[in-house]
Amino acid sequence: MQPDEQPQPPPQTSQPPSPASPLFVVRGLTRSFAGRKVLDGLDFEILRGETFVILGRSGSGKSVTLRQLNGLDKPDAGSVVFDGTEITGLEERDLYPMRRRVAMLFQSGALFDSMTVSDNVAFPLREHTRLSEQEIAAKVQEKLGLVQLPEAGPKMPSDLSGGMRKRAALARSLALDPEVMLYDEPTTGLDPATAATIGKLIRQIHRRLDVTQVVITHDLDLARHVGDRLAYLSEGHFRFLGDWAAAERSSDPELSDLLSGREWEKEDDHAASAQP
């Protein structure tokens, strides 16, 4: 793994018990918006079966990074290889085979608001499988049960609370039994209790369904709860990449501030020093 310009420590990947092979290999990922370099040469790998967390402040380019992994956004330079296949530069249509294996949970849930929750979950099944309507109904019920929303099927998305909407969207993402789950800020905008429910679900899904997961978040509790390894994204670089033990030992000031909760004090200092 190519270490980028992080002060220290080198992003040594501590191997999980079983030597896993990388499912995603990302090299030199660069992306600019309106002249601002949001990602500046990211290198990382995501191992089969792990939950990889990318931490970072709002606007640090976390979402953009995630969207490179299923080709929703295209990089200016660099490459993303999924399971041995280079996906950068592929036409939209040629990305479809990989996208059937890689599901994504969007920040807002992104349920189709013209359809009931059941129809939302059934949508990818009707599109991509030859299951009968009965089999689809059974599968929908199974997925809704998994996210603890067994009753929500006939409701419209607008009738659900924020947390329920996110769980329903999670059920939809799981409909095709994906190998990889990408989570875009899964707890943003939720109260702490609901956020914890979502965190538990993410961990359950990992355990029960044997999926590889990538979670981007600024929610430290969630990151601690679900992450096997984490990366800390700041100013287009990973300032840290490794497991939790290494993260706790890291002397990177930004990361240790974040992990120890000193972020708060720092904000206050800024506020104080801003006073004349």
Place this chain on the structure above:
Amino acid sequence: MRARDFVTRTGEIAVLTGQAFAAMAARPLETRLWFAQMEQLGVRSLGVAGIASIFTGMVMALQTAYSLPSLGVKYYIGSVVAKSLVRELGPVLTALIVGGRIGSGMTAEIGTMTVTEQIDAMRSMAIDPVKKLVAPKLGAVLVMLPSLTVIGCGLGILGGLLVAVFQLNVQASVYLNNIVQNLTLADVVSGVGKSFVFAYIIAIIGCYNGLHTEGGADGVGRATTDTVVTLAIIIMISDYFLTKLFILAVS
């Protein structure tokens, strides 16, 4: 809009056109979505298009009789009303009225889906939004707008007939005979032909602006307004060139 933006947008619209027509032909044909759109875009526009056409026909009859009061002109009201409706007013008015209604609706619907990540969600599920959203709308408008135009022309001619008979004392048979003798197949072809082109313009601009909406509810509002204004301008400008083209083709 700067020149480079204009070129980019034109190029992107051309690409979307190609994708949409390819998606219309690709299997499965999604007939259920098509019919739903035909109902929503076409059938529900019948009232507004019909009323506009009837009154246009009535006004045409009045104007012809009173602005050209020379002897005998009222016996030609039938062909004046029919020709102007079929060749010009029918297709253009229907396109403007129906286009404003359904073009803005398409932009609002697809634009909302864009800003709430529903389009991205579709893409992330390996489902083509052009196939699911754009193609059925394009197909439905291509079928329904010419149909509405034909219905509208019929209603307009009927409106003219009512005014001719009850206000101008022209016999119904004179009015209708005059139409049958003067209205040619070329008139009908040029009118219906125009409305096919307008249908394409309405659907593609409406969908394109929706897919390229940025920034929340505010952005949806802006995109919708943009669609209405753009459609009105493009329909009027292309109408001139289409008329010119048909005249060249006939002569």
